[in-house]
Structures are given as C-alpha cells and as structure tokens.
Amino acid sequence: MRGHDLINTFLPDELMVEIFGHLATKSSRDACSLVCRRWLRLERLSRSTLRIGASASPDIFLHLLPSRFSNLRNLHIDERLSIPLPLSLPVPPRRRPLKVHCVANNTSSAETNPDSLCLSDAGLAALGEGLPRLERLSLIWCSNVSSDGLKSLAYKCTFLKSLDLQGCFIGDQGLAAIGQCCKQLEDLNLRFCEGLTDSGFTEFALGVGKSMKSLGVAACAKITDVSMEAVGSYCRSLETLTLDSEYIHDKGVHAVAQGCPHLKVLKLQCVNLTDDALKSVGAACLSLELLALYSFQRFTDKGLRAIGKGCKKLKNLTLIDCYYLTDKGLEAIATGCKELTHLEVNGCHNIGTIGLESIGKSCKCNHGVDLSYVYESFKMHRHLTELALLYCQRIGNIGLLKVGQGCKFLQALHLVDCSGIGDEAICSIAKGCRSLKKLHIRRCYEIGTKGIIAVGEHCNLLTDLSIRFCDRVGDEALIAVSEGCNLQYLNVSGCHLVGDAGVIAIARGCPQLCYLDVSVLPKLGDMAMVELGENCPLLKEIVLSHSRQITDVGLAHLVKSCTMLESCHMVYCSGITSAGVATVVSSCPNIKKVLVEKWKVSQRTKRRAGSVIAYLCVDL
Template sequence: MRGHDRINPILPDELILEIFWHLDSKSSHDACSLVCKRWLDLERLSRDTIRIGASGSPDALVNLFARRFVNVRNVFIDERLAISVPVQLGRRRRGDQSTLPSLKLHHVAGQSGSEDGEMESYCLSDAGLTAVGEGFKKLEKLSLIWCSNVTNVGLKSIARNCSSLRSLDLQGCYVGDQGLSAVGECCKQLEDLNLRFCEGLTDTGLVELAIGCGKALKSLGVAACAKITDVSLEAVGSHCRALETLSLDSEFIHNKGVLAVAKGCCLLKILKLQCINVTDEALQAVGIFCLSLEMLALYSFQRFTDKSLCAIGKGCKKLKNLTLSDCYFLSDKGLEAVAAGCSELTHLEVNGCHNIGTSGLESIGRSCMNLSELALLYCQKIGNCALSEVGRGCKYLQALHLVDCSSIGDDALCSIAEGCRNLKKLHIRRCYEVGNKGIIAIGENCKFLTDLSLRFCDRVGDEAFIAIGQGCSLHHLNVSGCHQIGDAGIIAIARGSPKLSYLDVSVLQNLGDMAMAELGEGCPLLKDIVLSHCRQITDVGLAHLVKKCTLLESCQMVYCPGITTAGVATVISSCANIKKVLVEKCKVSPRTRRRAGPTISYLCVDL
C-alpha cells in the first residue's frame, strides 16, 4: 500500500548490505540507491569498486567518492576514457558539501587562469592520488592508466596509506624510483605489478621493490622501460620466488636476466617475451627449470631456433597455451617437439612464422587432442592436409582463425566440419581458396556455431549462407567484402538466427532493401550493424530495419548513395538506444544534428 513501508522496519542493515553485495551490475546498485535514504546510505557502504575517466576533474571526483564510498577496495582511473558528467550534480542537500565546485567539462578560452592550468584539470594529479590513499584505507587494487601528471609524491602517499594493496597498474605513468621503492617498503602484500611504458623507472626502483615485497609478488609486466635491464630481472629471480606471470617487452633485456628468472622462479606459469636480444640459451633454461609453465608467448624472435621449442616440449609438460609470432627461424621440427611433449595444449597461435608448414601442424592434430582454439595467421606453407589432421584428432576444437593462408581451402574446412562438431567460432580473412563447399559443410555439421566471420572471401556466395541459415543460429556475423553474397544469403541468416546481435555486411554490392526488411522481422536483438559501401540499400530498407530492431546501438552507413538525410533521421528517431552513427556529414540535417549531435560520427571527406 502507498505510504506503508513493509521492508525497512523488518530487515536489518546487515541483511540489506548482504543483498547489495550480491548485485552484479552498477545499474542495479544505482536503482537500489534511489529507493530511500536508508538504502542510499547502505548502498554506498556496499560499493567496492569505482571507475573514473578523463572528463571533468579527476581530483575533485576522487575527493567526492572518498567521502561517499568508504569501503571501496578497487579504484580504476583511465585517462584514455571519457565519461559523461553533468555540470550540475543536482540540488545540494542541507549540510551536504560534497558537490564538485570546480567540475569542468570543456575548456573555455578567455577564462581566468592559464591554458595549461585548465588542461591539467583533466588529469589526475598527486593531490588526487593522495586523496585516493587517504580516503580508501582498504584499497587492494589500484589502476592508473596513462595518468601522466602523477609523480613519486602521489605514489609515496599510496604506499604509506594503503598497506593492504595487492594490485598496482602504473601503465603509462611517469613515476620514478622513489615512488616504486616506497611501494616495496610499505606494501608487503603486493602480488600484481604492471610497469608497462613507465619510462621514468630505472633498475634502482625495481630492485628495491623486489627486495621489499618479493615474497608476495606473483605477476610482473615491463615494457618500453629503457633503463630497466638484466640487473632488475636478477633481483626478481633472487627475491620473487612466488612469481607466476612475467611479461617482458624490451630490447635491453638479454639472456642473463631471463636466465635468472628461469632459475629463480620455478613456479612460473605464464611467460610473454618480446625481447630481440634473447637467444636459445635463455629459452632452453625455461624448458629446464619452469616445469609448471602453462602459457608461453614469443613475439618477434629472430635469434632463437628449434632448439628452444625442443627444450620447451621436453620440459614443460603442463603447457596449454602457445603463441608464436614472427619467429622466422622456427620450423616444423620445433612444433613437432611441442606436440610430442605438450599433449595438454588447448590454444595454439602461429602468426607469420614462415618456415612452419603442414607437417608441424599435422603433429599437433595427432598429439594434442584437447586443442580448443587454433589461429593460423599469414601461414603460407600450411596446407589442407594439416587441418584435415586437426579435424580427425581435435574433436573439442571450438574456435578456428585463418588469416591470409593461401594454401587452405574447402577440403580443409570440410575436414574441420566433419570432425569438430563443437565448433562455435570460425573467423576467416582473405583465404581465397575457401568457397561454398567448405562453408556449406560447416552449416550442415557445426550446429553450435554462433560466431562467423568471412572477410574478403570472394568465392563464398548465397548458397553457402543458405546452408548456414538452416543449420546454425548465429549471434555474430561479418561478411565484409564477400561480393557474391546478396539478399538470398542474408535473408536465410535473418530467418535462422533470431539472436543475431552483430552484423557487418559492408561492401556487399548486391545487398538490397529486401534483406534489410527480413533482418528487421527476424533479428529483433540486433545491436550493431555495418552497412558501409552497400550501394543498393536505400532509406526504405533502413526504415524497415529500425522499425523492429529497437535495441540498435550503432549503425555505420558511409558511402551508401541510396541512404539520404531522411534515412539518417529515421535511424536517430526510431532507435532509443542508439549510441553511434557513422555517416557522411552532408547527410545529417541541422535538426538531426541538434537532436543527436554527440551520437553522430562523421567520415572526413571535405578535403
């Protein structure tokens, strides 16, 4: 009954808080906070995570949040992301001084103060970071992405005030050795540290951190830090015995550093390396000492050979995930060694390793029966026989990615379709030997397929997609550049995939309004559509589409001569959830621009 509260007098605070802690989305929390003042106060106590973008003043936002949400444990501040914050935060309650007096959304020339001072209001400063440390005493996870104004002063404040810190991400922050040393001295529970693009650091800071909190550290990432050398990795190997994850991207790291980590961190499970000066000697040590290794990613290695993979295959029996990218001196012999020794392998990516061919992948198909995801990118020497072996041996394969594999065609896909009936994701780009036969086989056999991307496969046409529409219910479809696909193929998809949410049909010259009408009728859950360069689609088809697809959030339709100002206005007016429309500027009327200016992105053609 209106005016009678049947909940609050009965439920204690502890029970309501317990309910709030089980809510899985911010919108649910926000809705509960609007019920009454008691729920608002309790909901604030239940918040454990806040995220701040670049709009307005991050320092002021931090001060506001620190007063309102006292139990926050996770803080994410990313200056690459913008957020929408109203200029007026609402009427101030009596006694509530927690509005943002200096919140700025746009820099206005001519106001008092220097331009630099105005622009700095968009960046988190040491004052804001100090407020984080002093306001969130229970802080366990702090992420500062590209916060360029933060220095040692702010990081020292975090270290002194947040002794329970377990995860620290400083990507792109120009902090120095003193701040990192303070973290090592005060944050003895630190487990996860990301120092990617921290150009101000040297070995001094990382060595002192390793000494200070090395016993707890489990994950470390370093990239583009020119002054961090093997000296730091030797300290990590000596003091961080519990290290499980290491990611290195540096031309200043050599064998000495990686050897120290391999010998000292025997619990290592994840190793990602892009170090052009590391050779076989270091990777052989990984194979000998890191027997718990589960994931190995090697990028742009030009100084090691099959000896390294032979050592990995011999020693790392628990390896499940292997990525080989631009490793020019690897051959089939190395991949055969991995197949023979690492039978638990579930994920394999081979990218631009031009000496790896059919026989290496055949060995994977014969030995790694638990393989669930396979990616072959720019592998010109791998032929149909390799995927035929994968089809016979890897019954649990769920995802297959093929990019620029000129020797792989329909026979390979037929083998995959017949053997890997649990396939859920198939992504193919510029594999010109793939045609209708292979895709028809996928449609007839892979009933669980939900994600299909065929980009610039110009031998695939309507016949294949009629089979896909009859056999599979897709959620995601990309057929950009498949010139032979027209209305018949897309209509079949519309009738067979009622849960389709993403569709890219760009550069389909034969696609017209009939397909758009069928998509509107058959795919009410569609959220994102790309129609660019579709010359036959007009305002009529677009109107049919948006009439039923009320959940549409983004629409790209550049270079569609049949779509006019009226069509763009129809999309804007019909789709309440629309967030992005990409179109030529000349097709947006002043009225549409006033109605949905921030939603519209323009293709720059006015040269």
C-alpha cells in the same frame, strides 16, 4: 499499494545494499541510483569498483570519492578518458555544481594552469587518506604523478594488492616505498615508466618479493638484467611474467627461470634473447602453462625443442613473427606438450604443412570406440580446442585435414591470409570437429561456398561465424548455415556473392542473432533489412557500410522491431539519407553509436542525439 513506498518503508539499508551488489551491469546500477536520494546513497555504498577519467580536475574527484564511495576497493584512473565532473559524480539537488575548470584550492583556472586538468601528487595523497583499504589501483598515463605522490599513497594504502602504473613518470623512490609498505602486493604492471632504474626496482623486489605473483615490464629503458636477477632472487612465488624490452638478455631470463619455479605464464618480446633463454625456461619452469613469443629474430628450433622437452604442462602457445622457426620446432611441441589446448601461429613464414600435421596427429584419439571411452579420454588428456593460423602461406590443405581427423574437440578456428587452405580443408574440419563453436576466416580466397556448406551441415553448435572478404562464398553457404546452426554473431563483410537470399535465410533461421556485419555487399538490399527487422529482435550491433542498395525504407523496417539495437554503422551507403539517420536515432531507445557521414546528420538529429553520432570523415 498505490501511494505507498513499501520498499523504502520496510527494507533496511543492509538489505538494499546487498540487492544493489547483485546488479550485473553498470547501467542497472545507474538507473537505480536515480530513483531517490536514499537509493543514490545506498547504491554508492554497494560499489566496490569505479573507473574514472583523469581529466577535468581529477584532484577534485579524488577528494570527493571517499565520502561518496566509501567501500571502494578497486579504482581505475585513466588520463586518456575525458569525463566532465558533473557527469562522473552527480551533484545532489540544491547544490551548485563544481565547474570543470576548477582546481582543488580554487586559486587558478585551467587556462592559467593546464596541469590542473591532470592528476597530481596532491590528488593521490587525498586518495590514500580517504581510501586506506584500497586493494587495486590503475593509474594510466597519469604523467604528472611523481614519486612523492606514490610514496604518500604507499604509506596509507598498505592493503594494496594490484598496481598498474602505465605511462606514469614515477621514480625509484616511489616504487621503493611501495615495496616497503605494501606487503600484500601481488600484481604490478610497469609500461612506459621511463623514470625507473634497476636500483628502485631491486628495492621494490626486496620488499614485496614474497607476495608477488604477476609482473609486467615493457618499454622501461633503464630496467635491465639486474632487475630480472632481483626478481629471481626475491620473487620466488611469481606465476606470471610479461617482458617487452631490448635491454633484457638471456642472463635476465635465466635468473627468472632459475629463481621462479612456480612460473605458469611467460610472455616475451625481447629482441636480444636467444635459444639459451628458452633452454633455461624449458629446464627450470616445469609448471609453465602459457608461453607467448613475439618477434623473435635470434632463436631457432633448438629453443622450442627445449620447451617441448621440459614444459609438459604447456596448454597455450603463441608464436608471432618468429621467422627462424620451422616445422621441426612445432613437431617438438606436438610430441612433448600433450596438454596443449590453444595454439596460435602468426607470421612464422617457415612453418608449413608438416608442422601442422604433427599437431593434428598428436591429439588424435582412437576412433571406432564407444562414446564413454572418448569422454573418459577427454577427461584424462587435454585436446586442442582453439587453433589460429595467421599469415601462414606455407600451410596447405593436408595440414588442416590432419587437424580435422585428430582434433575432435576443436571449438574455435581462426584463419587469416592462408592462401594454401581451401574448401577441402574446411570440409575436413567440418566433418571431424563437430564441437566447433567459432569459425573466423579472412582473406582466404580458396575457401568458397562448398566449405561453408559443410560447416552448416555438420557443425550444429556453431554460434560465431566470420567469413570476411572470401569472394567465393555465396548465398548457398549462408542458407546451409541457417538450416544447421543458430548463429549469434555473423560477419560476411566483403563477400561479394552474398545478397538478399543468404541474409534472409540467416534472419529466418537464426533468431538469436546479436551482431551482424554485412558491409561491402553490393547485392544486398532492403528485402534483407525487412526480414532482419521481423525475425531478429535481439540484434544489438549491425554494420551496413558500403552497401549502396540499402535505403531509408529498409532501414525503417530494420529498426521498427529491433528495439535493442545499440550500434549502427552506415557510412558510404548512398541510399541512406538524413531521414534514415533520424529514423535510427528516434526508433532505437538503446542506441549508443551511429557511424555516418557528417553531412547526413541534420541539426535536429544533432540536438536530439549528438552524443551517439560518430563521424568517419568529418569533411564529407
């Protein structure tokens, strides 16, 4: 009934909190909190997760948080984010807002005490006092936090399950206190924690070893093999380990492999590891499912053979800049790891066509049988679903031909700077991998219109297509794709042969399009913008940069119906003026980012939407 607030009259607080808890996006929650004071209070009660910046007197934030968000369980504090206090924590009406430069005791300003703009031990202590049931805490680059603050937090937040201390200069005493008090801790991330040594880490592992499941250590110069031996001795339930260090050797990884039989995820970027480390992993970590090896210079195919021989449950393998690996190592993986579903080979210059052929042959299923048999085979055996080949100059068409013939369930293919791969390979993929949903190609100059036409004809499930700087792809390719696929994501940046005809076909054939990058297309003009505006109402992001034939007229037609547009990049578009920029800002109620040259933004546009304007080159 008009004039009556039925919701606030009849719905109890408990039901309102339950409703707010089911809102999917932060923007929806924020909108509800602005309705009235009651909704603001109840919406705060429903929030279990909050992300804030640790600048502009963060200690004040943490003193206010418990009273306003009493049910917080997950808190992310990032000193790289700069959010003024009045925007992050709305001040109730009739109350004077706190000044951004104030500190907790109001005795000094930011000008006289720059540290007041950073999270301190006092703020961390207040957090522990106010939110003792906190479960997940991230402190990102909070450099003023020390062991004292971490100790006070540990004594109060004994239910802590996850802790991220990236860039925090905490010492051994603080980490040891976490180990002594937080017996439910499962996840710890230490990155750029230069104040830690083996002594503090060992005490920590002794305290929470039984509960630890995930550990990340990166760029901690004083954490060595001694700490990894402590992990192997006390963290028997560890499932995920990420190591990035030049101070950890085979001895440390061997200790972890022997002591953590339940290890499922292992990511290593340790330049001093050799084949012996991978042999230990292959012999002891029989439950390993994901292995990522980065920049390995001292191990060869022998290590990868050990993985193929022992890690039969391996599903995901990433090899980046492993220069001494050859086709034989990849063959060992193909032969031994029958459950492999994701493979990335990046910058491994000695892996070539033969290695990829072995992958294609290994997942090949029997053909010429009924679909029910194929379906049962898929349930019984894992098949390759995602393949990424980046900077693989020695892989030719035949390798992908075998993948197309064997990997019938491939859903995602990424190709970057693979000069030996051309249309023949893409045609084989298109005809054999009918389940393909994502195809990303960049700077593969032998791939042209013929290959992409085959994709459009055969891969009807494709929703994500990116063909960047492939200068042999023209309009005919996009026309075929528009007829066979319903794209949601399209990137044809730098495909110089693509013009209005191809983009118009996409606009008419793909009404679900949400993202479009048509930058660096010299033939693209206003007609394509008109069609996009008329046929793609769901478009949220568009990149038009370096498209010199697009003018204010085309831009006006685009934004007329694309009311959901959130991001528009249009730098170096000589046909777009300040009037076009103003049109985008005024016509798109959901706009969040407009990237443009500074001189094209009028003073009126700055006043109206300065917060959404971004400048690529501020001096232009």
